Amino acid sequence: MTGGLDGGTAHAVPRVEMQGITKSYGALKVLRGVDLRVGRGEVVGLVGDNGAGKSTLMKMLAGAVVPDRGRILVDGEELTGTGPRAARAHGIEMVYQDLALCNDVDVAGNLFLGREPYHRFTRKLDHARMHREAAEDLAKLHIRISDTRQLVGNMSGGQRQAIAIARAVAFEPRVLVLDEPTAALAAREVEMTLQLIRDVSERGVSVILITHRLQDLFEVADRFVVLHEGVNHRELDPADTDLTGLVTAMMGK
């Protein structure tokens, strides 16, 4: 049913496989048996009109929503347990639209939030190590932030987006889910973020991208998966389609 368009997944176990996912909220059937496969290092653009169920599907992957039925496999291993921690244990990281950064904490502090290194006896945070490793992490992703001591609240939208993505990548995920990463960014910052997505996928991380900026998808996505009213509607290859074709597919035609 799915796959076939992407050569990388044909011979190997897919990085992510979601099978027959259903979810209802009362009488409303949001997802009605959706399948999704993502290969290693593949960038998949998940598209669909509002209410198509793409956000719900991604929240399931990130452990924030539990499916009624269906299986989620990461590298052939079934996702067990619920909650964001279980998802993280399986190598899934999601960067939410609202960024979830602490404005009053500096860059290094945000990158290390929840996993700060500290001295065993004095309980003192290892500030020097956090700043050093934060600078290294940012440099690896070609993110240009001159000082990791800056407060995140004083930075531009693009820089904040980059930090949020760098933070997710620091957990060395196998799959990175990005929800509207380029919304509300200036043109130059969009380009920065798209380059960051390419860099991340080159490191072997699979990326699933939700965005309303369809032109961005043509720049980074290896494949489009179109959802319509809670079912798989179509899979498209960016090389064989154009913006009009994608929009037509999104409308369920």
Added chain:
Amino acid sequence: MSATTTSVPDREARRDNRRDFVAKNFGVISISVVFVVLFAYFSLASDAFLTTTNLVNVLRQVAPTVIVAVGMTFVITTGQIDLSVGSIVGLSAAALGLFAESGNPVVALLGTLAIALAIGLASGMITAFGKVQSFIVTLAALTAVRGVALLITDGYSTPITSDFLLPLGQGSLAGIYTPTWLAVIAVVTGWYVFNHTRFGRYVTAVGSNDESLRRAGVDIRRIQVAVLGLTGVLAGLAGVITAARLGSGSSNSGTAFELEVITAVVLGGTSLMGGRGSILGSAIGALTLGVINNGLVLSKVDVYWVPITQGLILIVAIFLNSKLFGRIVGTRA
């Protein structure tokens, strides 16, 4: 990091650093200026102000405020508030008197602190697990805890005569009273925990964006319980110090003490919205209030002007805290 770094980002970075330095320290800088100005004014206005005896006394008087302000800085930085500290001071003072009257003074001390801690933890749990605002929970505690203090003492004071307990309020070392030393320990420890430990970092993060911290896998409810437990036990210590200084445990101790503590913390630049706090600022804020009270009395101003002045200072401090402070360190996003 990048080989192609030019001078323009460097200049931007230096400007950003300066702005961040001001942002992080604006509260401490401004309250320090206010403190110095007031100190100089009262030194000139009254002959009795700038004397060793008077200053040593001021340092003893403000000690309970400083101690509880350290805890309150943690609470307010998480975006919460604790209105019950004054009543906990009253209950602790009363309990210390009653315990000491009928038993071992060491047990009396530990028992009193345990009760204060338990009240703080209880408020914290209702706030964190019951999802009730701390403002409401601790407002209820303010009334109820004071009621308990009055109930167990029938409103009378209990004399304290223990040679173990009295030095906690009256003893001195190197010419400085014990309460002052305890306050110094509280400030140094509080500063260290606030700025250099995971717990301190999470306190800031909860107030800044609790959802972010929750997604990072940290149980934010434990942070909320811990900070209110901290103000509880520190208010207990303040009650012990107050009772030991007076040589009598009174259930009326600490009336309106919460307002003084909150004023000190807000004066010190800690944001009532959470996310930004300064232990040092709170300590200087408490000292400033102490100097104002003492200076007004020594300047032979009618004593009723003291609470009026305090109230006005609180208004001005909150105004500056939310307007001026917010503008200077305002974030772009």
